[in-house]
Amino acid sequence: MARKVGFSVFLFPDSVGQMSFANKLLSISTRPSDTFAAKNEVEINKMSERYDLIDIGINLAHRSFQEDREAVIQRALDAGVTTMIITGTNQVRSQEAQRIASGHPTHLFATVGVHPHYSRDCNADTIPELKRLAALSQVVAIGECGLDFNRDFSPRPQQEKWFEAQVALAEELQKPLFLHERDASQRFTEILLAVRKSVPAVVHCFTGSREALKTYLDMGLHIGITGWICDERRGQSLRQLVREIPLDRLMVETDAPFLVPRSMPTRPKDGRNEPCYLPFVLEAVADCLGKPCVEVANTTTATARDFFRIKKPS
Numbered sequence: 385m386a387r388k389v390g391f392s393v394f395l396f397p398d399s400v401g402q403m404s405f406a407n408k409l410l411s412i413s414t415r416p417s418d419t420f421a422a423k424n425e426v427e428i429n430k431m432s433e434r435y436d437l438i439d440i441g442i443n444l445a446h447r448s449f450q451e452d453r454e455a456v457i458q459r460a461l462d463a464g465v466t467t468m469i470i471t472g473t474n475q476v477r478s479q480e481a482q483r484i485a486s487g488h489p490t491h492l493f494a495t496v497g498v499h500p501h502y503s504r505d506c507n508a509d510t511i512p513e514l515k516r517l518a519a520l521s522q523v524v525a526i527g528e529c530g531l532d533f534n535r536d537f538s539p540r541p542q543q544e545k546w547f548e549a550q551v552a553l554a555e556e557l558q559k560p561l562f563l564h565e566r567d568a569s570q571r572f573t574e575i576l577l578a579v580r581k582s583v584p585a586v587v588h589c590f591t592g593s594r595e596a597l598k599t600y601l602d603m604g605l606h607i608g609i610t611g612w613i614c615d616e617r618r619g620q621s622l623r624q625l626v627r628e629i630p631l632d633r634l635m636v637e638t639d640a641p642f643l644v645p646r647s648m649p650t651r652p653k654d655g656r657n658e659p660c661y662l663p664f665v666l667e668a669v670a671d672c673l674g675k676p677c678v679e680v681a682n683t684t685t686a687t688a689r690d691f692f693r694i695k696k697p698s
């Protein structure tokens with residue numbers, strides 16, 4: 385979840401907006417002449433013929449997907465995003481992520497955890513509850529957890545306490561970690577070095593400095609790249625840094641409904657990102673690396689399957 389720092393601060397209305405692109409892909413278009421729909425459909429269809437992608441961070445339990453979640457999932461599958469990992473950001477959304485994933489056991493998986501913004505709500509029941517959820521089907525990682533000193537929605541000591549507890553839980557359960565870090569790389573690193581022993585970990589939606597990237601790579605961490613890289617202004621530094629990430633440590637994600645890729649020919653009017661737009665992130669990464677999209681797709685997908693221990697859907 386990157387809402388607090390996204391270039392498009394996501395203010396999705398409570399009622400779900402017009403999604404003509406969605407309808408178009410489902411062949412139930414109510415506005416067949418819509419240029420936005422037509423353009424993006426062509427782009428995504430062109431891409432999806434070649435790629436098999438995994439969206440490692442999709443907030444499908446977010447309220448903005450409440451009304452049309454099944455259609456969102458279907459559009460992603462149609463766009464070649466054959467596997468999605470639903471992010472758990474607090475206790476309730478972690479339950480919800482697991483519940484949604486268990487309805488699509490071949491394609492959907494979930495993480496369970498508490499985002500640093502919500503660490504103020506944690507209590508003695510939190511870790512036992514995450515442990516209970518982690519044992520259920522489809523749960524592949526602990527998170528998202530970490531530190532966010534950018535907005536400080538929860539006091540820093542609480543963020544640190546519950547981050548440590550979740551890293552320890554991942555170690556106890558031997559589950560990978562799905563991590564969030566914003567303006568907190570020093571304490572984040574110290575805590576990981578102190579508590580993490582052997583579990584794999586991915587820093588999702590990386591937007592940090594060269595120094596932070598080097599530290600994370602030296603610690604053996606994986607890096608998740610979102611549509612931030614498609615932003616011609618704020619993504620400048622990331623576009624350079626991505627070249628320093630070994631391809632087998634790199635994974636792609638939308639972090640939808642946040643962070644609509646700015647490289648889309650026409651962006652959704654309601655500002656909601658969807659997993660079916662993941663090919664735009666992939667294309668931007670491939671462009672920065674100077675590698676064919678298909679190679680980056682194959683490698684990042686293989687890395688994600690290996691990292692989250694997910695079998696290829698048959």
Ligand SMILES: [Zn+2]
Pocket residue numbers: 385386528563564565588589
């Ligand atoms: Zn996040």
